[in-house]
Amino acid sequence: MTYIVKPRLHHPKLPTNALGYTHRDYEGSVSTLCAGCGHDSISAAIIQACFELSLPPHRIAKLSGIGCSSKTPTYFLGQSHGFNSVHGRMPSVLTGANLANRDLIYLGVSGDGDSASIGLGQFAHCIRRGVDMVYIVENNGVYGLTKGQFSATADKGSSAKRGAVNSDSPIDLVAMALQLGASYVARSFSGDKAQLVPLIKAAIQHKGAAFIDVVSPCVAFNNHPGSTKSFDYVRDHNEAVNQLDYMVERDAIVADYAPGTVETVMQHDGSMLRLRKLALDYDPHERISALTYLQQRQAAGEVVTGLLFVEADHGDMHGYLDTVDSPLNTLGEAELCPGPDLLERYNAAHR
Amino acid sequence: MPQPIKSVNDFVVKFANVNGSGSASANALFAKSVLRMGIPASSRNIFPSNIQGLPTWFEVRINDHDHLGRRGGVDMMVAMNPQTWEQDIAEIEPGGYLLYDATKPMPASRFRDDINVIGAPLTEICNRTYSDPRQRQLFKNIIYLGVLSALLDMDVPAIETLIGEQFRGKDSLIKPNLHALQLGRDWAIQALDCPLGLRLEPRDKVGDRIFVSGNDAAALGAVYGGATVCAWYPITPSSSLAEAFQAHCQRMRREPDSKKRRYAIIQAEDELASIGMVIGAAWNGARAFTATSGPGISLMQEFIGLAYFAEIPAVIFDIQRGSPSTGMPTRTQQADIISAAYASHGDTKHVLLFPQDPNESFTFAADALDLADRLQTPVFVMMDLDIGMNDWLVPPLKWDPARQYDRGKIMNFEDLDSGKEFGRYLDVDGDGIPYRTLPGTHPTRGAYFTRGTTKDRYARYTEEGPAYVDNMQRLLEKFETAKRIVPRPIRRDAIEQTRYGAIYFGSTAPAMEEALDLLEARGIHLDTLRVRAFPFHDDILDFITSHERIFLVEQNRDGQMRTLVTTELEVDPARLVPILHYDGTPITARFIVKAIADMLAVVTLAPLRKALP
Numbered sequence: 001m002t003y004i005v006k007p008r009l010h011h012p013k014l015p016t017n018a019l020g021y022t023h024r025d026y027e028g029s030v031s032t033l034c035a036g037c038g039h040d041s042i043s044a045a046i047i048q049a050c051f052e053l054s055l056p057p058h059r060i061a062k063l064s065g066i067g068c069s070s071k072t073p074t075y076f077l078g079q080s081h082g083f084n085s086v087h088g089r090m091p092s093v094l095t096g097a098n099l100a101n102r103d104l105i106y107l108g109v110s111g112d113g114d115s116a117s118i119g120l121g122q123f124a125h126c127i128r129r130g131v132d133m134v135y136i137v138e139n140n141g142v143y144g145l146t147k148g149q150f151s152a153t154a155d156k157g158s159s160a161k162r163g164a165v166n167s168d169s170p171i172d173l174v175a176m177a178l179q180l181g182a183s184y185v186a187r188s189f190s191g192d193k194a195q196l197v198p199l200i201k202a203a204i205q206h207k208g209a210a211f212i213d214v215v216s217p218c219v220a221f222n223n224h225p226g227s228t229k230s231f232d233y234v235r236d237h238n239e240a241v242n243q244l245d246y247m248v249e250r251d252a253i254v255a256d257y258a259p260g261t262v263e264t265v266m267q268h269d270g271s272m273l274r275l276r277k278l279a280l281d282y283d284p285h286e287r288i289s290a291l292t293y294l295q296q297r298q299a300a301g302e303v304v305t306g307l308l309f310v311e312a313d314h315g316d317m318h319g320y321l322d323t324v325d326s327p328l329n330t331l332g333e334a335e336l337c338p339g340p341d342l343l344e345r346y347n348a349a350h351r
Numbered sequence: 352m353p354q355p356i357k358s359v360n361d362f363v364v365k366f367a368n369v370n371g372s373g374s375a376s377a378n379a380l381f382a383k384s385v386l387r388m389g390i391p392a393s394s395r396n397i398f399p400s401n402i403q404g405l406p407t408w409f410e411v412r413i414n415d416h417d418h419l420g421r422r423g424g425v426d427m428m429v430a431m432n433p434q435t436w437e438q439d440i441a442e443i444e445p446g447g448y449l450l451y452d453a454t455k456p457m458p459a460s461r462f463r464d465d466i467n468v469i470g471a472p473l474t475e476i477c478n479r480t481y482s483d484p485r486q487r488q489l490f491k492n493i494i495y496l497g498v499l500s501a502l503l504d505m506d507v508p509a510i511e512t513l514i515g516e517q518f519r520g521k522d523s524l525i526k527p528n529l530h531a532l533q534l535g536r537d538w539a540i541q542a543l544d545c546p547l548g549l550r551l552e553p554r555d556k557v558g559d560r561i562f563v564s565g566n567d568a569a570a571l572g573a574v575y576g577g578a579t580v581c582a583w584y585p586i587t588p589s590s591s592l593a594e595a596f597q598a599h600c601q602r603m604r605r606e607p608d609s610k611k612r613r614y615a616i617i618q619a620e621d622e623l624a625s626i627g628m629v630i631g632a633a634w635n636g637a638r639a640f641t642a643t644s645g646p647g648i649s650l651m652q653e654f655i656g657l658a659y660f661a662e663i664p665a666v667i668f669d670i671q672r673g674s675p676s677t678g679m680p681t682r683t684q685q686a687d688i689i690s691a692a693y694a695s696h697g698d699t700k701h702v703l704l705f706p707q708d709p710n711e712s713f714t715f716a717a718d719a720l721d722l723a724d725r726l727q728t729p730v731f732v733m734m735d736l737d738i739g740m741n742d743w744l745v746p747p748l749k750w751d752p753a754r755q756y757d758r759g760k761i762m763n764f765e766d767l768d769s770g771k772e773f774g775r776y777l778d779v780d781g782d783g784i785p786y787r788t789l790p791g792t793h794p795t796r797g798a799y800f801t802r803g804t805t806k807d808r809y810a811r812y813t814e815e816g817p818a819y820v821d822n823m824q825r826l827l828e829k830f831e832t833a834k835r836i837v838p839r840p841i842r843r844d845a846i847e848q849t850r851y852g853a854i855y856f857g858s859t860a861p862a863m864e865e866a867l868d869l870l871e872a873r874g875i876h877l878d879t880l881r882v883r884a885f886p887f888h889d890d891i892l893d894f895i896t897s898h899e900r901i902f903l904v905e906q907n908r909d910g911q912m913r914t915l916v917t918t919e920l921e922v923d924p925a926r927l928v929p930i931l932h933y934d935g936t937p938i939t940a941r942f943i944v945k946a947i948a949d950m951l952a953v954v955t956l957a958p959l960r961k962a963l964p
Contacts, residue, residue: 058791063631074800080798084800084803086657089627092628093627096627099579100580100632101636101791125619323614343750
């Protein structure tokens with residue numbers, strides 16, 4: 001439906017953010033996904049998160065692979081550069097882009113086929129490199145664009161629309177991200193905007209590899225009884241460990257929550273994450289216990305959502321590589337070319 | 352018994368060793384010592400895909416007249432590997448020399464009676480002097496170097512100086528090495544009539560030339576050319592290029608005060624990720640490259656097509672090796688021409704550069720970064736193992752201090768803010784090259800969506816046929832522009848007018864130059880053209896049409912350059928006679944001479960045969 005052009009005019013009283021932008025300034029073109037697709041809700045959450053954070057849209061780069069999920073960057077942040085790369089390889093393109101300019105915000109959007117099947121290797125390696133990014137997987141357990149084949153996150157025993165039963169074990173990207181050293185790991189549900197928007201906002205402010213797995217039911221191929229990624233299944237089995245509030249202010253922590261149920265995390269830039277704990281025995285600072293909890297609840301048939309792990313001062317790829325503060329793409333001859341004298345020394349050393 | 356070969360400063364010495372025995376540094380010392388005597392020389396390492404135990408050879412070509420390609424044949428064989436004894440003995444020229452370890456007596460049947468056999472008790476000397484097994488192993492190599500120094504009348508102070516330079520910082524090793532050298536030398540002087548018929552006489556013919564490998568020089572070219580991002584995956588014979596980039600950057604690319612790095616190097620998880628990172632970085636305005644070999648090029652195909660179609664710069668060093676499949680990973684070939692020229696699915700064509708030696712590898716590395724930015728497309732630097740991993744004697748590297756990087760057509764904030772029209776795939780200047788913007792440039796103008804799917808001139812998604820064709824035609828125009836700015840071929844005319852020509856490229860150059868001299872001495876004259884880039888300059892078609900017959904010399908089985916020339920220039924393949932060398936060793940002058948002379952004999956005889964009933 002790209003022939004439908006969104007009207008530019010909007011209501012004069014539309015609220016603006018600190019930059020004077022309205023919500024509309026963060027939108028993209030009209031979605032061509034199926035009506036009711038969970039992915040569109042995620043796009044809406046990204047738009048809201050960026051609007052509320054007052055981010056200049058052009059300072060965000062959005063990258064994706066191939067698939068329904070990877071089409072979505074067209075539908076948000078129309079003033080941002082986008083890159084729809086090849087299937088399963090968004091992580092390497094994003095890594096390269098990040099190497100070139102450390103000052104932009106990188107948003108990687110992928111799907112379960114893109115990240116857990118064809119792109120599992122690149123997913124794993126960009127997480128372990130600590131690329132400073134928000135990596136969102138729009139996870140529906142199915143290949144939509146090719147019409148309904150299983151992906152690698154489909155649960156064992158779940159059945160496809162045409163009746164085939166999946167006999168392979170599922171890949172849990174959240175568990176992998178935890179194991180591989182992601183410093184921010186969350187899971188949410190496309191239908192739960194209240195939980196998702198703060199998770200995206202905090203992930204954007206987080207320095208390092210931030211991963212969010214968003215269960216996003218496919219209305220066309222995976223929203224039927226028997227699917228573990230349908231709206232009904234997730235609603236019935238959602239086990240939220242916490243509810244996140246996100247504050248940019250660096251003021252004192254609001255203390256009107258009962259002790260033991262509020263947890264405050266300070267990010268590298270001074271922003272605060274306030275966690276309202278729903279599961280009292282859940283600690284988001286312990287990688288190992290997070291993995292254990294995740295697997296325990298999974299065994300009980302529950303989908304754990306919320307901020308599962310965060311480590312505020314983990315660092316990122318540029319820190320590990322010790323690159324200069326200025327983006328590499330801004331350096332010119334003066335900084336890059338060693339000049340004829342050093343070349344003469346090289347020549348002399350090879351005689 | 353033929354006459355022992357007599358030659359001053361013109362012969363081939365080959366060392367046959369066991370991999371991992373420490374012979375490499377002694378052999379390199381030999382080659383460098385010859386150069387320090389002012390005598391031109393080159394060396395070639397012929398090594399196995401192995402760390403320890405398999406056979407390895409080191410061949411040194413010494414030639415006063417600067418013929419430094421492989422000649423073919425061996426005048427002096429230093430046979431230190433029992434595993435390859437038979438083949439090593441067989442390779443010696445009649446009248447040539449064999450130096451071997453005579454500690455254990457060998458039956459006469461293991462030798463040839465038309466060569467000069469020099470048995471030196473190397474192990475015995477070693478065991479008498481050293482008790483530590485590792486020392487025995489390592490110093491044996493220096494001892495045979497000592498023997499050679501006497502046999503060939505080498506300049507001993509030059510060798511001693513080199514030993515001092517080699518072990519600088521590990522000074523305790525200098526004296527024992529000098530001692531081992533002396534042990535071998537003393538034995539030879541006392542036991543043999545030195546020097547032999549093969550001799551070295553000091554000259555002043557090396558001049559200011561340097562002795563470097565192509566991988567090292569190309570990596571330096573990438574530093575000088577402004578590359579800031581290198582993503583790679585280890586694969587022989589390209590790994591040393593990325594490693595050299597790392598080493599050069601550590602010395603030359605640190606911010607003076609903070610010591611922070613003005614570069615980023617990622618050893619990726621595979622070649623797909625390497626090229627993905629290069630494309631991501633270049634999309635975002637950094638100069639980026641990867642280094643790989645044939646199998647890596649195969650893995651990168653999909654991404655290369657994306658970069659072609661989405662018009663993103665990328666520089667790919669292809670250090671070609673024996674293929675297909677894993678092939679001969681430690682042997683040389685020029686066998687990726689077609690797979691690089693048309694890399695990826697669909698209608699694609701790519702810019703290829705063919706450096707002839709390490710010096711040109713340096714220059715072309717920097718040029719490739721400019722060309723990739725200017726043309727917004729992948730550029731391949733087609734090297735091979737011979738250029739990449741062997742030390743060549745080449746002119747010193749030069750850099751014009753006034754040189755500016757050509758970053759190509761990038762619209763900046765001011766351009767966009769002034770309201771200049773931006774269409775990512777719009778041909779404004781008539782050269783097929785559109786303008787691009789970098790992410791983050793302007794708050795409200797210049798953003799676009801990069802995709803591998805088809806689009807219109809303003810980067811809007813469309814599946815309309817005419818828009819697709821329009822774009823594909825513009826890409827062809829861009830390739831025409833490339834033809835005008837890539838390095839031109841170099842023509843050399845014979846001293847006499849001739850109907851015959853030869854086309855060659857890359858590491859074939861030194862063997863070809865020697866072959867031309869040898870052919871000329873036999874009265875066979877050839878005009879030559881050294882191809883340096885694809886797309887092909889018009890000079891190449893002119894050269895072909897102005898000769899009756901062209902020999903196309905290359906190092907692969909199928910005549911890939913011939914295929915490319917025939918297809919792209921639409922010339923009659925019958926005019927192009929393939930001369931093909933592809934056994935994994937560098938092509939030799941003798942091979943070229945024989946192949947061309949045989950062909951010409953056939954051509955000359957043809958009318959006679961036709962005359963017969």
